[in-house]
Amino acid sequence: MIAIIDYGAGNIKSLQFALTKAGLESQLTNNQDTIRQSDGIILPGVGAFHDAMTALHALGLTSILQEEAADGKPILGICLGMQLLYDTSYEDGKWDGLRLLHGEAGRINDAVKVPHMGWNTLTYHNRSLLLKGIPENSYVYFVHSYAIKSYNPYELISSTDYGGKVPAIVQKDNLIGMQFHPEKSGGTGLQLLQNFGAML
């Protein structure tokens, strides 16, 4: 069972529906025991960085996520959820993240329209089983105004091009981030979720 971390509003239903289609059992929860007993965790993207961290703290979930990450449980952060895995974000201030991955999030280059909204292609960098069955340059759906700006290049699995190189998939062992929405990315997205499921 995959625990989808429930920490506020937003469209979580599509993610649940997509996981069901990918043949993966999931449960939307903020219960600490349920999260500990899960086979994997998905941290979805909802709203603003600071609000999300505040909500995670208020629910007592930051330490659980850090413990589960250290235990080797697969954790997938989607969109804002990916950015939360990092040290710092400069979204309307300077805020600490979960510090599971080293790097920072900042606003997308203003030379292009912000938010980056729509279907964009995946360029491959380091190898990962997450990409199994997915040809390079497949389209996935992005909606975001902030992106990871500094990161460990060995953790970059895939990027897209939007006003420069934008990290799209990052991975450090059991920790994975996807800046786009796999649950909204048609067949490619379902395959990515299945590939995550295969890690559990």
Next chain:
Amino acid sequence: MLAKRIIPCMDVDKGRVVKGRKFQNIRDVANPVELAKRYNEAGADELVFYDITASLEERPIFLDIVEQVAAEIAIPFTVGGGIRSIEDIHQTLRAGADKVSINSAAVKNPELIKEAALKFGSQCIVLSIDAEQTEPLEWTIFTRGGRNNTGLDAIDWAKRGERLGAGEIVVNAIDTDGDKNGYNLELTKAVADNVNIPVVASGGAGSDLHIAEVLTKANADAALAASVFHYSNIEIPELKNYLDQNGITVRR
């Protein structure tokens, strides 16, 4: 490279998809969930649903449809029509919509856009504007299905919407809506060139060429259409082949 988006739009009335001409003479088309599945399989990049009755009694039926659609498709979809409050937005997103489209309620209370963007994020707040030409190269915002002249200049309103926090603007051209003679290129371009958020063109699509034109000459990021897709006058796979052959980046 970011692809230009093709977006079928469904006007839903009492649980059925309908299509009007210049916002009137409504005709019944199909079951919205079935149509959504068809478009998803055909390669639509996104879907839009407008609840055109939007009376309080019909709202639960509509949210039920939103949820059924969310269960069937794996592409983004926007819901509009009768969204008046933070609570309406919350319920619609909870039902499975990815974005909400706000039109008249934003004109009445612009702060709604700001509050909604702060609470849910700009990426899910779409400002929908209905504009009609009132002077050469001047367009005015109308509400209530094109019946009420607000006196607001369309370009000023679009720019204000961006400042308030809207993440995308849908430009509905009342002059060209339903006529299938092409989008209003001047209006779409004027909006697209004056904001730094994505712009979706709406109203007037009749052919592949019209869609190619609005995506290139008018700088639209996406093209929205209803009846040409509902009645299969334009098939999405062929449309995308055509756009690709004409050098327009599309997802295929």
